[in-house]
Amino acid sequence: MCGIVGLLVKKPALRLRLGELMLPMLIGMTERGPDSAGMAVFTEPVADGLHKLSLFSGEGAAGAKYDWAALEAKLRANCDPAARLFVKANHAVLGIARPVAEVKAWLKANASVIQVLSSGTSIDLYKDVGLPADIARRYDFGALAGTHLVGHTRMATESAVTVENAHPYTAGLDWCLVHNGSLSNPHQLRRQLEPLGIEFDGDCDTEAACRYLEWRMREGDDLEAALHKGFEAFDGFFTFLMGTRDKLALVRDPFACKPAIVAETDDYVAIASEFRSLAHLPDVKHAQLFEPKPEHIYSWSI
C-alpha cells in the first residue's frame, strides 16, 4: 500500500501557497505509507542554459552533518564556477551552468556519498525515510512554492525501506513518477532498458516504469503516446501520478485496484489516493470530484 498526492495550482497568486495547501494532503496519507515519503515540486524554471540538481547527503545524523560548504567550494573550483547550493538539512538544490551530465559525472567521481535525486530546469526533489510529518518538517514542505507537485508516502512491499527506493522516481530532465501498486515484470523491463545504456539506481519495481516512460519520451513519443506503450508494457497493478515541467498526469491499470480521486476547482487540481487527503482543501465542497477510469490518461497543464 502507498499514498499518492498531487496538486497543480491554476492561478499564479496560489504558487506561493503550493506547499501549505499540500501539507495536509501528504500527512493525510500517513496510514497508507508510514515508512518513507517524498515530494517533487516544479518551480519557475531557471534561466536559459542553466539547470539544477537535487542532492541528498545520506540518511539521518550522518547525512545532516555533511559539509555542503566544502562541496560548493570544490564544485566551483573544479567543475562549475557558477555552482550554487541551497541547503535544507540532508538535501540541497544545486544550480549549475555546466551540462548536467558533466556535473553528475564530477559528483560521482568526487563526492560519491551524494545521491542526485533529480535534474532539470524546474524540478526540486526531496525524499527521506520516516513518517511523512517528520519529513515534511525536516525539509519545510509547507513553505514550498511552485506550479505543481507530486508526492508519495510509501509502505514498502517488494524492496527495502531506503531513500533509493522511496518515491518520486526521476529519469532524464524534469520528469518524475510516483506509484501505488506493484509491477510483476520490472525485471523484464529492466532487461529491455539496460542494454540501451539506461542505468538503474535501486531495485524498486517503480523505477523500471519511470525509466521506461522517460526512454519512450526521449525517443520522440509525447507523454500520451509513451503511456499508451506503457499500458502494453507494464504488467501489474498501478496508479501512476507523473510530473513534467508543465504537466501533471494520472493513469490507472485496467483493474484499477489502487485508488485515486481527483478534486478540481477554478483554483486547483488535487489528486490523492483517498478523499480524506482532499477534505481540507479550500472550497473542496464545491469541487468537481471524480475517480479516474482505468486505462484512461488524465493530464493537466500549468
Place this chain on the structure above:
Amino acid sequence: MKMDAPDAVLFDLAQTPVRELNQFLHGDLAGVKRVVVGNPDGAHSIAVGVDAAVEVLIDGHAGYYAAGMNKHAAVTIAGNAGPGVAENMMSGTVRVKGFASVSAGASANGGLLVIEGDAGLRCGISLKGADIVVGGDVGAFSAFMAQAGRIVVCGNAAENLGDSLYEAVLYVKGEVKSLGADARFEPMTEGDFSAVAELLAAAGLKHDARTFKRIASAKQLYHWNADANQEY
C-alpha cells in the same frame, strides 16, 4: 457526541474518533432513532457492523468500507462512498447519494444498496443475496461471481459484466460494453419486469422497467467439462 433532539444523536468526526461512533452504534440504542455523523471527511469504516433498526446519516463523503456488515439499519451517505461500501451487508438499506468506488456491495447477503450516482469496478462482486440499484453506470467486472441477489443498473455497464455468474440476476437499461464468461442476455419475463419496477420504486428512481435487459448465467461453468478443448 451530543443529543440534538430527544431521539437523535450527533457525532462530529472532526472531534470524535470513528471508533467511539461505532462503539456507540454497537451498544444499546434503545430510544435512539437517528444518528447523524458530521465531518466524515473520507474516514474509514464509518457505521460498520450496526445491528439495530436505527437511521444513520453520514453527512459528507465516506472512506473505505462504510456501513459494512450492516444489519437492520438504514444508512444514508450524503456524499460519495469509498471502496467496499455495504460489503457483506445482511439486511437493512444503504443509500449513497453520490458515487461509490470499487467493490460496492461486495458479498452482501441481504438488504438493499442504492447508489444514486455511478459505481466503480467490481460492483456487487460475489453478491450473495442482496439487491443493488445503481442510478448511473457500473465499472468493469461488476457482479463477478455473484451467487444470489439482483443488480439493477440504470446507466451503462463496462467490460466483462457478470463474469462467472452463479444465480444472481442483472438488469441493465443502458449499454453493456461486454459480458464476462458464461453471462448471457435472456428474455425479460413478466416476473422480471415487476422485479425491476419494485426495485426501482424501493430505490426512488424513475425509469420504465420495460426498458431493461436481463443478464443471467448460461451455467456452462457449473460443471467441469472434460471433453472441452482445454485451451486458454
